[in-house]
Amino acid sequence: MQLPKYKKKKRIKLKICQEPGCGREFWGHPIAKYCPLHRDIKNRQKQKKDIENIDAKNIVFRHNYTDVMDLKFRCCLDGCDNLFEIKVFPKQFIYPRFCNEHRNDYKRANFIRLRRHKEQSEE
């Protein structure tokens, strides 16, 4: 009697869909990420939220430095002129938008409130 020989051509694995909230198990390629439904990009959630988040708190600073540099940035918060030092790394282009103090959401909101208050009392 001969044992059947299995061809090892198709390497199909039981995978879990990476789409948030799906988690369906499916048989797919070892590198497959999504179930048959979510393999179609139209059925996937847009990643817009993350991009907005990056925009709100970070700046894209394009540079050609090949060494790590310490550069001074000015806080992007309206009314704050604080300079803060940032380590700039080669090939990294996303950096914080605000000074150390205003990187905190609460402190930033507080600063904006105080500034509005000041403007109103000056009028």
Ligand SMILES: [Zn+2]
């Ligand atoms: Zn899915």
Ligand SMILES: [Zn+2]
């Ligand atoms: Zn600031």
